[in-house]
Amino acid sequence: MxxxxxxxxxxxxxxxxxxxxxxxxxxxxxxxxxxxxxxxxxxxxxxxxxxxxxxxxxxxxxxxxxxxxxxxxxxxxxxTHSAIKTSPFNGMLDFLTELKNARIKIAVNTNKHEGTAVDICNKYFPGLIDAVTGGRPDTPHKPDPTGVEKILSLLNEKKENTIYVGDSDVDILTAQNAGIDCSSAAWGFRGEEFLKEHGAKKIVHDVNELKEIILG
Structure with a gap:
C-alpha cells in the first residue's frame, strides 16, 4: 500500500x-x-x-x-457540550478500525481547540487515533502546515507515504503547504461544487470511495 x-x-x-x-x-x-x-x-x-x-x-x-x-x-x-448531538459520519468508525487493522497510522489535524479535539477523538474513536494536533496559542492555524509536520515527526512518517483527508478549502491548502497528497470529502461542510472551485483534485463521495484510494 x-x-x-x-x-x-x-x-x-x-x-x-x-x-x-x-x-x-x-x-x-x-x-x-x-x-x-x-x-x-x-x-x-x-x-x-x-x-x-x-x-x-x-x-x-x-x-x-x-x-x-x-x-x-x-x-x-x-x-462540556461537544458530544450531545455529534456523531461519526456513516461508515467512518468501521473504516478507521479497518485502517488500524491494516497497520496504517491515523492522525487528526484540526483547527478545533486541541484539548477538545483530543476529548472528542477519545470518545468517538477510542484507541484508533495515533496523534492529534489542534488549535493552540503557540501553533498557527491551518492552512499552515505546522500541525501536519508535527504529526509526521511524532509518528516518524514520510510525506510521500501520507494522505490528508478533509472537507474544505483550508484542508486542500494545508495538504498543499505540507507537500502531501489530499482527498476531499464531498459529504462535509462545504460540498462538492465548493471543493471543485477551490482546487480539489480528488473528491470522494462516501467512505467506500475513500477506502478504494487508501486500501485499494
Whole structure:
C-alpha cells in the first residue's frame, strides 16, 4: 500500500459536529446579548479555528476585548457540550478500525481547540487515533502546515507515504503547504461544487470511495 499514514480533518470529515458547534455558539452569543445564527450560517463560519468562528458570529464592529471574552467562553462551554448531538459520519468508525487493522497510522489535524479535539477523538474513536494536533496559542492555524509536520515527526512518517483527508478549502491548502497528497470529502461542510472551485483534485463521495484510494 502506498499510504502508511492518513491525516484526517475532524469537523465535517470524520465527525458531524455541526449541531453541537451551532448550539454552543448560539448559547454563548445569547448569554452576552448578541444575535444568534441559523445552523446554515454557522456552517459557513467553521473551518479557520475558534477565534475566526467567533469573529464571524459577532457584529463587524465588535471590539477585540469582547471577541476574546466570547472566544474563551465558547471554548469552555463547547468542551462540556461537544458530544450531545455529534456523531461519526456513516461508515467512518468501521473504516478507521479497518485502517488500524491494516497497520496504517491515523492522525487528526484540526483547527478545533486541541484539548477538545483530543476529548472528542477519545470518545468517538477510542484507541484508533495515533496523534492529534489542534488549535493552540503557540501553533498557527491551518492552512499552515505546522500541525501536519508535527504529526509526521511524532509518528516518524514520510510525506510521500501520507494522505490528508478533509472537507474544505483550508484542508486542500494545508495538504498543499505540507507537500502531501489530499482527498476531499464531498459529504462535509462545504460540498462538492465548493471543493471543485477551490482546487480539489480528488473528491470522494462516501467512505467506500475513500477506502478504494487508501486500501485499494
Amino acid at each position: 502506498k499510504y502508511s499514514l492518513v491525516i484526517f480533518d475532524l469537523d465535517g470529515t470524520i465527525l458531524d459536529t455541526l449541531d453541537d458547534i451551532a448550539d454552543s455558539c448560539n448559547a454563548v452569543l445569547k448569554k452576552n446579548n448578541f444575535p444568534v445564527h441559523t445552523k446554515k450560517e454557522i456552517k459557513t463560519f467553521i473551518g479557520n479555528g475558534i477565534p475566526k468562528l467567533i469573529e464571524r458570529s459577532l457584529p463587524p464592529a465588535t471590539d477585540t476585548e469582547t471577541k476574546e471574552k466570547i472566544t474563551q467562553e465558547f471554548i469552555a462551554y463547547y468542551r
